[in-house]
Amino acid sequence: MGAVDGAIRKRANLPGFVDMERLADRIARREIHSMDIRVTWADAKATGACDSGIKNWCAQVGIDHAAASVPLADVLTGYQRRPMQEALAVILHVIRHHHDAQAAA
DSSP states (O other), rough: OOOHHHHHHHHHHOOOOOOHHHHHHHHHHHHGGOOOOOOHHHHHHHHTHHHHHHHHHHHHOOOOOOOSEHHHHHHHHHHHHHHOOOHHHHHHHHHHHHHHHHHOO
């Protein structure tokens, strides 16, 4: 049941019909690389990603999954090397959270 719940959360967090590559390129062109936005394990879990999927993708792109957090720029670079919808969902989640926090401040 946990896998089913995760699949449902993932689907809810992915954008609808979107050209994922163009979206990732637009995000990368913004000034995100110069911002100190961090990505945590909880961010990935919030999108419905499973532990083994997170670890596997991180290993493939050279991100230390055991770190408390990693720069969003590293996740973007990883996504460009190994694009996966789940990784894009995490990127969008973190950007949305960062934007909401700035708007509330």
